[in-house]
Amino acid sequence: MFAIVDINNFYASCERIFDPKLRNKPVAVLSNNDGCIIARSNEAKKLGIKMGQVFFEKEDWLKKQGVAVLSSNYPLYADMSNRMVQVLREMVDDIIIYSIDEVFIDLSSYKNKDLRLLAFEIKDKLLKYLGLPVSVGIAPTKTLAKTANFYAKRYSKFKNVLVFDEEQKIKDALKLIDVGEIWGIGRRFKKFLKANGIKSALDLRNANEQFIKKHMSVVGLRTVKELKEESCIEVESIRKDRKNMVHTRTFKHPIKTKEDLKAIISTFTVRLTEKLRFQKSAANMIGVFVETSRFENKKYRYYNSKTVNLPVPSNDTFELIKYALKLTDAIFVSGYKYKRAGVMVFGLQNSNHLQYSLFDTVNRYRNNKILNTLDFLNASYGRDVVKYAVQGDDTKNSVQERLSPQYTTSWNQIIGARADENFPHVPS
């Protein structure tokens, strides 16, 4: 059996813990630049506020309805997520961190225990220790556990806990749920399945496996098998090292000149290489993309991206900025209003075991010492206390007007903790 523990309305719930005024009130949390609504409390959902709703279109209405609207406070959410994992680790063994607000638990070693009781213990403890409201679904496969969770969260009679322990129970539940609600069935497949008469999750469970494999590959087939209580989907913890990384932002104000764009791309590269070094990874390949607004008239729209292989896997900010700026030169076309850009790295590998080149022209030993020192300074005294001249003044490009305080963390604490673990060789 597997359990999935999922925090209800995660971002909105985090905001509530530290600001009692928000309790029992509708709360909405915004995306970067205060663009869209990406999280809602139950009260906000009841008002009909939709996921992804554009904020400026509804601002006045939200005010009238008394909705508390907040910018997203990722350091707070990440910290609360860590605390949840800590509490769970003290209670159970086999956990897989699936996302910032969801954890799977492999319950194979709990064969003779009362799983319902365990689920209630988990739920009560997370509420008592952290103030986080969660729902728990338990079933023979991860897909079914997600489905149990779906019911647990929506119908108050379950008190946020549901265990699928009998076949008939599972079939009844699958019959009543739309196929598009099943984990692994997105917009496209939902449409495809419905066009082929597969409407409920039970229809999908009973579908012809050859047909599913042909049109939805082994990925779709696995979902069908999981609905039939055959566990076959493996999930990797998000704490595992990433294979690719991206840093991208939408700009509050469009960018028109190459100089401004280069300043931004430099900053993105700085952030990305910090993340690389933190993960102890080096990249094989780097890429840059630029984009005008997707809502712009077609005539004025432009997208381009370019990637380049690195001679030696690297996480060296000095080196990667040079490549990123060359790529920017290659794809920048003047006359467009750029709204979004990003830097990507691919083929990450452990930076402790790298294959260097005989013909390398970069003094990596020396650069590493500089980078360690920079990381240490920025970790100790705040982000970008020491920065690269090409970054210029890049502070005017994002907006977070409704940010809550860093209740549980400060920048120094978050990154300072990392500094101790990861950069121990910097002279004091």
Next chain:
DNA sequence: TCTGGGGTCCTAGGACCC
């Protein structure tokens, strides 16, 4: 005025190897 950011896996086809 104004529209998020970060990931993964799978497949098919082409190029190449012995």
Next chain:
DNA sequence: TCTGGGGTCCTAGGACCC
């Protein structure tokens, strides 16, 4: 006259997740 049988790697595109 006639033309095998196995692989790998890479890339682009499409699907999905939170």
